[in-house]
Amino acid sequence: MDMLSVKCLLYADVQVILAPSTRGLQEMVNNMNDSVKKRGMKVNVGKTQILIFERGEWTIECDILIEGEKVEQVKEFVYLGSLFTNDGKHDRDIGRRINAGNKVHGDLLAVMNSKNVSQQMRLAFHNWKAKRIC
Template identity: 65%
Template sequence: MNDSVKKRNMKVYIGKIKVMVFERGVCMTECDILIKGEKVEPVKEFVYLGSLFAYDGKHNTDIERRVNGALLAIMNSKSDSREARLAVHNGVLNPIYMYGSESWMWQKKHESGINAVAMPPLRSVWCLIKINIKTVMLESGMA
């Protein structure tokens, strides 16, 4: 890490950096990481973008809460055009679904959860009650 920090001409504040080892099982692996000779503090859990991550790999994604917060009024509005609401979905909702996903331990079960959260706004955009999920995902650019 020291080399990559120097190469990018960055400063690192050791007091703000924490480290977590993700693993399966009940015991926590001891891990000593040194930056400029100082030990980085290990933690058992942390909150990142409203999601709780724990050392055993379990986390609380809160995807539905983030997505439905501010955009519910826009997506349910009938005064906005379908194209405008679809643009909001593709430009705002999709990035919110995936924000922070680079730190998730992605599993197949997450895909169905994200699809479950993604479909209600698409249903309101397309004004459909029963919907062919694959058709809507293809037409909206999600697939």
Template identity: 60%
Template sequence: MDKLSDKCLLCVNDQVIIGPSACELQKVVTKMNDSVKKRGMKVNVSKTKMTVFGKSESTTECDIHAEDEKVEQVKDFVYLGSTFTNDGKHGRDIERRVDTKNKVNGALFTIMNSKSISRQACFAAHNEV
């Protein structure tokens, strides 16, 4: 486990835990899990994801466990509105943001062309933005 040279990242309840190796990351996760249990809570492992960052798209398998369950390893995830990928590239993040913008613009276009809304209301709303 210690031979993993890539950085490991675990996203838990909008928290990011970074470890220099799988072994070190597992130690932190175990400590976090023990701390949560002492407070009468439980880690929701189904909502917990982890990734291994490297320089290529190939995935290094990494077994991290919480609550005696294996944490799902993913190639990408969204954190605070940004997409992080295991290869460190930004293409998917930019693509996701453009897609989101296009969906919003499409919805606004539909509203502005609606027969049930006056042109004055659309113009006023557009100028307030």
């Protein structure tokens, strides 16, 4: 395996198509749409988006059509819980995950500090938390 080429990522009802050019992407979208139609289904263009990983300050417009309808171009999208941005950086995704973790931790602390939680449960929680930190 000298070279690995990934063209499509699939998970449940979500598909990501990767292409090196607008023309290549349009061809792959056409093939995907033809395959879907053969199975009696239809691509929901309203839920379909394209993102172009960009270099530098230029914004590239990419007109991809499905059945004559233009697909929305976005600067970011979430795939399997990860935020992808058109600049290819991960800092916003990392910050988003940290904020989500902090929110869950705060919610859990509020529950554990409730008067409805037994002393035994609080002690078990604090012991578990101490083990996770060390």
